[in-house]
Amino acid sequence: MTINEIQEDIIEEFAGFEDWMDKYAYLIELGTDLSGLDAKHQTESNLIKGCQSKVWFNASLENGLVKLQADSDAIIVKGIAALLIRVFNNQTPQDIMNADLKFIDEIGLKQHLSPTRSNGLVSMVKQIKMYGIAFNHVSK
Amino acid sequence: MTIDIHKVRKDFPILEELIHGKPLVYFDNAATTQKPRQVIDKLTEYYYKYNSNIHRGVHYLSNKSTDGNENARIIVQNFIHAKHSHEIIFTSGATESINLVANSFGEKFIFEGDEVIVSELEHHSNIVPWQLICERKNAVLKVLPFNDRGELMIEKLDGLITERTKIIAVNHISNSLGTINPIRKIIEIAHAKNVRVLIDAAQSVQHKTIDVQDLDVDFLVFSGHKIYGPTGIGVLYGKEELLNQMPPWKGGGEMIAEVSFEKTTYNELPFKFEAGTPNYIDAIGLGAAIEYVESIGMVNIDSHEHELLEYATEKLLTINGLRIYGTAKEKTSVISFLVKGIHFYDMGMLLDQMGIAVRTGTHCTEPVMQHFGIDGTVRASFSFYNTKEEIDVLYNGIVKVCKMFAVK
Numbered sequence: 001m002t003i004n005e006i007q008e009d010i011i012e013e014f015a016g017f018e019d020w021m022d023k024y025a026y027l028i029e030l031g032t033d034l035s036g037l038d039a040k041h042q043t044e045s046n047l048i049k050g051c052q053s054k055v056w057f058n059a060s061l062e063n064g065l066v067k068l069q070a071d072s073d074a075i076i077v078k079g080i081a082a083l084l085i086r087v088f089n090n091q092t093p094q095d096i097m098n099a100d101l102k103f104i105d106e107i108g109l110k111q112h113l114s115p116t117r118s119n120g121l122v123s124m125v126k127q128i129k130m131y132g133i134a135f136n137h138v139s140k
Numbered sequence: 141m142t143i144d145i146h147k148v149r150k151d152f153p154i155l156e157e158l159i160h161g162k163p164l165v166y167f168d169n170a171a172t173t174q175k176p177r178q179v180i181d182k183l184t185e186y187y188y189k190y191n192s193n194i195h196r197g198v199h200y201l202s203n204k205s206t207d208g209n210e211n212a213r214i215i216v217q218n219f220i221h222a223k224h225s226h227e228i229i230f231t232s233g234a235t236e237s238i239n240l241v242a243n244s245f246g247e248k249f250i251f252e253g254d255e256v257i258v259s260e261l262e263h264h265s266n267i268v269p270w271q272l273i274c275e276r277k278n279a280v281l282k283v284l285p286f287n288d289r290g291e292l293m294i295e296k297l298d299g300l301i302t303e304r305t306k307i308i309a310v311n312h313i314s315n316s317l318g319t320i321n322p323i324r325k326i327i328e329i330a331h332a333k334n335v336r337v338l339i340d341a342a343q344s345v346q347h348k349t350i351d352v353q354d355l356d357v358d359f360l361v362f363s364g365h366k367i368y369g370p371t372g373i374g375v376l377y378g379k380e381e382l383l384n385q386m387p388p389w390k391g392g393g394e395m396i397a398e399v400s401f402e403k404t405t406y407n408e409l410p411f412k413f414e415a416g417t418p419n420y421i422d423a424i425g426l427g428a429a430i431e432y433v434e435s436i437g438m439v440n441i442d443s444h445e446h447e448l449l450e451y452a453t454e455k456l457l458t459i460n461g462l463r464i465y466g467t468a469k470e471k472t473s474v475i476s477f478l479v480k481g482i483h484f485y486d487m488g489m490l491l492d493q494m495g496i497a498v499r500t501g502t503h504c505t506e507p508v509m510q511h512f513g514i515d516g517t518v519r520a521s522f523s524f525y526n527t528k529e530e531i532d533v534l535y536n537g538i539v540k541v542c543k544m545f546a547v548k
Contacts, residue, residue: 024490074485075545
């Protein structure tokens with residue numbers, strides 16, 4: 001599936017939730033289910049330290065596709081990280097580079113990605129894009 | 141007299157707001173308090189009718205604004221019972237007040253090998269300015285620790301003070317734990333050894349009556365916005381004899397007596413420390429806030445908030461897995477807590493969805509968090525306009541969050 005198709009899927013899924021509790025319960029579920037990061041990747045250099053929560057993030061390039069892993073100490077943050085991974089994992093660097101990230105706004109989670117909310121997610125999105133650019137350069 | 145809560149709440153327009161469609165429960169008062177109409181109206185009135193740059197103006201409006209500003213100074217003076225109105229310096233807030241003392245007092249009195257003592261319980265703004273001056277002067281920063289209840293280990297203070305100790309800077313009330321510190325005792329111990337004391341009263345002027353002469357404190361600082369006044373205005377109180385010895389910190393208009401390229405002489409107190417156009421309208425707003433607080437009565441405020449603290453503490457502790465950080469005997473209406481297995485960010489986000497405003501994180505007191513071995517807490521802080529019904533909403537909210545995490 002393309003990045004946009006996955007985003008459309010997520011938007012549709014969230015449209016089905018009747019109230020905020022369902023939405024957040026789902027994020028908690030996603031956060032709990034995300035396998036997180038292998039211990040060897042839980043390093044200081046993979047740590048994005050917000051003053052509210054921590055995010056560990058790792059990216060690699062395998063067979064021309066970007067592989068992403070993330071973890072967080074806050075479950076809701078981890079749940080949103082799981083959605084970001086669902087959108088960007090196994091995509092090509094070029095598609096990631098050119099992607100328009102729109103689902104976060106549309107499912108009403110924009111507040112978690114405001115630059116002033118230092119939960120690590122904004123930096124994670126920036127890093128995904130940076131890896132897209134870097135890997136695109138490498139694979140050329 | 142007790143507080144007429146319905147009447148009081150009507151004074152604060154923001155308390156009628158709906159957040160995510162639910163009535164606002166504002167429990168972030170230690171970060172900033174809401175403003176009563178009396179303050180908002182005063183600000184509006186001055187902008188509508190009297191605004192003009194103060195001091196040295198010859199026209200009607202300038203005199204009117206100047207009078208307002210200087211009257212506010214007298215209101216602050218009486219509020220903390222300072223001997224002179226010129227011992228009240230208007231700053232942008234407690235942080236700037238501490239920076240002023242650290243820089244100006246530090247410039248004059250702190251030298252290589254000297255010592256400054258702060259406590260482990262301080263807000264970063266009462267740590268970092270001292271670290272900066274200590275670094276610049278090759279002085280030493282020492283730390284008075286606290287015990288696991290969050291109480292300063294006052295018995296260790298005497299041993300920390302040496303003949304090189306120049307100043308002790310501690311808060312009156314801890315912003316993250318709510319501990320009320322024994323400042324009278326601290327000042328006595330310090331003065332017995334000729335050491336100066338700065339009290340950070342940012343978390344106490346809105347809860348407790350303060351008398352700087354009775355305390356014999358050398359410096360005392362607070363912020364306007366935490367006592368129902370505007371943001372961007374704060375106070376430094378300093379003893380006249382000390383302020384007179386201290387050099388100006390910032391240069392500019394208003395703080396000078398005469399300027400030439402060969403030599404500039406400085407204005408008298410308090411203007412020596414108020415360079416540039418002062419924030420006079422917010423100073424006037426602060427005056428209005430203090431008058432409002434006095435009309436409610438500090439004794440009434442203290443007793444209502446204490447009742448809320450006791451009610452909330454007892455109620456929240458019935459929640460399985462909830463731990464309160466900061467269990468000092470002497471406490472104000474601040475409850476820092478964590479529920480086992482639930483991150484403070486998650487708790488804060490979900491409570492927000494229910495219209496409940498709490499603060500999460502380190503509360504600018506990382507050493508306090510390090511003491512407890514945690515990354516942060518959820519902090520609910522109460523004001524006299526809060527009610528027991530609102531605490532019930534918080535209780536139900538936390539229980540709801542716990543349930544959401546239990547069914548994962």
